[in-house]
Amino acid sequence: MTCRDAMFAALACGSIAAFASVADAAIVRVTISNIAYAPAKIAAHVGDTVEWDNKDFVVHTATARNGAWDVNLPAGKSGRVLLKKAGKIGYYCRFHPNMKGEIDVSAK
Amino acid sequence: MARFVSLAAGAVLLFAGGAAFAQSAKLTDPQIAHIAYTAGVVDIAAANQALKKTSNPQVKAFAEDMVRDHTSVNDKALALCKELGVTPEDNDTSKSIAKQGEEERAKLESLSGAAFDKAYAENEVKYHHMVNTALENTLIPNASNPKLKSLLETGLKIFKGHEEHAKTLAASLK
Numbered sequence: 001m002t003c004r005d006a007m008f009a010a011l012a013c014g015s016i017a018a019f020a021s022v023a024d025a026a027i028v029r030v031t032i033s034n035i036a037y038a039p040a041k042i043a044a045h046v047g048d049t050v051e052w053d054n055k056d057f058v059v060h061t062a063t064a065r066n067g068a069w070d071v072n073l074p075a076g077k078s079g080r081v082l083l084k085k086a087g088k089i090g091y092y093c094r095f096h097p098n099m100k101g102e103i104d105v106s107a108k
Numbered sequence: 109m110a111r112f113v114s115l116a117a118g119a120v121l122l123f124a125g126g127a128a129f130a131q132s133a134k135l136t137d138p139q140i141a142h143i144a145y146t147a148g149v150v151d152i153a154a155a156n157q158a159l160k161k162t163s164n165p166q167v168k169a170f171a172e173d174m175v176r177d178h179t180s181v182n183d184k185a186l187a188l189c190k191e192l193g194v195t196p197e198d199n200d201t202s203k204s205i206a207k208q209g210e211e212e213r214a215k216l217e218s219l220s221g222a223a224f225d226k227a228y229a230e231n232e233v234k235y236h237h238m239v240n241t242a243l244e245n246t247l248i249p250n251a252s253n254p255k256l257k258s259l260l261e262t263g264l265k266i267f268k269g270h271e272e273h274a275k276t277l278a279a280s281l282k
């Protein structure tokens with residue numbers, strides 16, 4: 001095992017331990033590249049966290065249409081939101097409203 | 109017929125919505141880079157004027173978005189030109205865009221308050237539409253270098269977002 005592998009293993013174990021207490025909570029990842037959310041539609045459960053990873057060179061947002069959250073996503077950075085309620089929630093980018101996404105949140 | 113002749117002559121019609129003009133011969137990558145960069149500079153100048161004149165928070169936020177995004181795209185374009193060893197080359201299309209931008213700012217300068225906000229937002233819709241049409245129909249198809257083409261395509265998506273955002277803003281100011 002190389003030094004890097006060892007570090008990775010340690011980090012991975014660390015995160016597993018961290019999440020063991022929150023039963024079944026998952027992180028659902030959405031990549032932003034080329035001015036689009038991918039995947040644009042995701043399914044998740046209450047208690048899950050959505051993480052957007054902005055790989056573009058411009059700032060984006062993930063802004064819930066119902067006003068529940070507004071995540072600022074600087075270029076090359078990521079941002080998260082914890083899903084608290086079941087239901088379908090549409091979101092978009094305030095700066096580039098041609099960017100659209102949807103999360104189908106089901107009860108636990 | 110006139111249209112056929114100009115197309116056959118290889119004329120490239122840009123910015124047909126504003127002061128229409130024709131550029132003979134195919135655009136080169138150094139010219140395309142210069143045109144795209146100039147289009148960004150013009151929108152940044154318009155945004156800076158708006159930031160000085162407006163007291164509407166929505167208009168201010170929009171103008172800040174324009175400065176930030178167009179600066180990012182232009183920085184990216186300059187870095188790409190450097191990487192490719194391309195020197196952006198001034199041309200009639202760039203000159204015309206810059207001149208139209210100046211004229212528009214002179215017009216807007218005489219307005220103030222809500223009248224300025226409305227005119228700025230409406231011009232942003234028109235301007236982005238014009239630039240997007242030029243990117244889609246002329247600049248992207250004529251770009252030879254795949255990296256330049258790809259950056260222009262990303263730019264088009266960003267600016268389409270701006271166009272939509274500007275439309276919403278303009279509609280809210282009526």
Ligand SMILES: [Cu+2]
Binds near residue numbers: 060093094095096
């Ligand atoms: Cu965006």
